[in-house]
Amino acid sequence: RPGILEKLGVEYAALRRANPRIIACSISAFGQDGPYRSLPAFDLILQAMGGAMSITGEPNRDPVRMGLPMGDLAGGLFGAFAVAGALFQRERTGEGRYIDLSLLDCQVSLLTYVAQYFLATGEVPGPVGSAHASAVPYQAFRTQDGHIVIAVFTEKFWSKLCTVIARPDLVEDPRFATNAQRHAHRHELVPILEEVFASRPGDDWLAALRAEGIPSGPINTVDRVLSDPQVLHRGMMVEMEHPRCGRLKVVSTPVKAIPGSPQGMRPSPALGQDTDAVLRRAGYTVEEIAQLRRERII
Numbered sequence: 001r002p003g004i005l006e007k008l009g010v011e012y013a014a015l016r017r018a019n020p021r022i023i024a025c026s027i028s029a030f031g032q033d034g035p036y037r038s039l040p041a042f043d044l045i046l047q048a049m050g051g052a053m054s055i056t057g058e059p060n061r062d063p064v065r066m067g068l069p070m071g072d073l074a075g076g077l078f079g080a081f082a083v084a085g086a087l088f089q090r091e092r093t094g095e096g097r098y099i100d101l102s103l104l105d106c107q108v109s110l111l112t113y114v115a116q117y118f119l120a121t122g123e124v125p126g127p128v129g130s131a132h133a134s135a136v137p138y139q140a141f142r143t144q145d146g147h148i149v150i151a152v153f154t155e156k157f158w159s160k161l162c163t164v165i166a167r168p169d170l171v172e173d174p175r176f177a178t179n180a181q182r183h184a185h186r187h188e189l190v191p192i193l194e195e196v197f198a199s200r201p202g203d204d205w206l207a208a209l210r211a212e213g214i215p216s217g218p219i220n221t222v223d224r225v226l227s228d229p230q231v232l233h234r235g236m237m238v239e240m241e242h243p244r245c246g247r248l249k250v251v252s253t254p255v256k257a258i259p260g261s262p263q264g265m266r267p268s269p270a271l272g273q274d275t276d277a278v279l280r281r282a283g284y285t286v287e288e289i290a291q292l293r294r295e296r297i298i
Contacts, residue, residue, distance in 0.1 A: 001028055002037045012098040022096040023086045027075045031102030041103070046071030050107025055114060058129045074106040136182040136189065137161075140219060141197035148202045151215040155179070160212040164205075165196045226251075240265040272298070 005011045005026070015022050026032065029041035047053050047065055057064030079101050086097040108115070114125050117133075125133065130149065132138035140149045152158050155178065162171045170176050170192070175185040182189055197205060202218055209216040220228065226237055238252045250265055275298055279289050292298045 001040070002032045016096065016098075020095055021090060023083060023090065023099070024096070025079050025083050025086075025099040025101060027079050027101045027103065029102070030104050032100045036104070043069040043071035046103045046107050050104055051111055051114075052107060055125050055127050057127045059127055061127070064127075070110070071103055071107060074110060075101060075103045078106050078109070131186075134183055135179060136186050137193055139190075141194060143197055143200060143202040143205055145201045147219040148197070148205055148209075149217055149219060150209065153215070157214050158182070160214055161209075164208045164212055164214065165193070167192075167196065238265050240267060242267045243270070 012022075012024050012026075015024060028037075029046065030036035030039060041049075044065055047070065048063070050071065052066055052070065053063040056066055079099070082099045082101060086099060090096060117123070117125055130140035132151075135151070135153050138151050138153065140147050150161065152161055158176075158179075159171050162168055170189075174181065176182045176189055206216055206218060218224070225231060231237065234256070236252050236254070237249060240248050240250050242248050252265060276289055279292070279298075280286075284292075289298070
């Protein structure tokens with residue numbers, strides 16, 4: 001929270017005096033300045049104040065929190081990008097930088113085209129469920145045994161979809177001839193498609209849709225995600241040796257560097273695990289480190 005580093009005497013100005021090359025990234029709910037700077041917040045508060053909850057869920061229903069903690073996750077992602085950029089700049093200038101990252105700012109940034117739509121039209125976007133605000137059909141459909149999603153973003157996919165569902169008449173129907181028309185008549189088209197997709201199992205539909213190259217997929221539960229053949233092939237599930245818990249299965253990194261060799265996953269370090277190594281790298285001798293430990297500084 002703003003002001004804490006100053007109380008501890010390690011604000012950036014003090015750090016910079018000790019080392020002008022130092023890079024520091026402060027991540028707080030609302031940033032280091034502004035009327036909300038001292039307010040506490042968690043992920044839920046940020047999703048709400050940043051607009052995400054107002055566009056998530058079904059129309060005419062209560063607001064819904066996103067299933068993933070994007071209020072928190074976005075801060076980590078933007079923070080990593082910011083520090084990487086500061087490191088690159090330091091290679092050119094030799095100077096460090098202080099980064100003031102607000103989690104609310106991150107949420108506002110993620111509004112992207114939704115915010116731009118409001119700025120351009122003055123219309124306040126609302127929730128559309130699993131559907132898309134302008135592309136139709138682009139949503140989830142119930143099947144005999146679950147749900148699938150389809151994404152018809154071009155007319156090519158629309159005509160192929162009509163072939164797959166054995167409804168060539170829909171291609172010729174002037175109400176659905178273009179995406180603009182399908183959008184205007186969404187409430188007439190969607191019930192037709194809902195009835196069609198409910199007639200067969202999801203895997204049957206996906207096989208037929210993918211055979212025609214139509215973007216589609218199942219709505220996987222977490223257990224199905226973690227056993228999906230593509231996920232396993234890409235090495236997204238790995239085993240890791242933990243010093244206290246033994247061998248664990250964990251989710252891997254999505255970053256696949258080419259060329260390069262696969263990097264094994266390591267557990268987070270225990271408290272103080274790398275203290276000696278860090279201090280030695282900073283120039284402390286073994287005796288000096290021992291003295292710090294005797295004085296309970298570390």
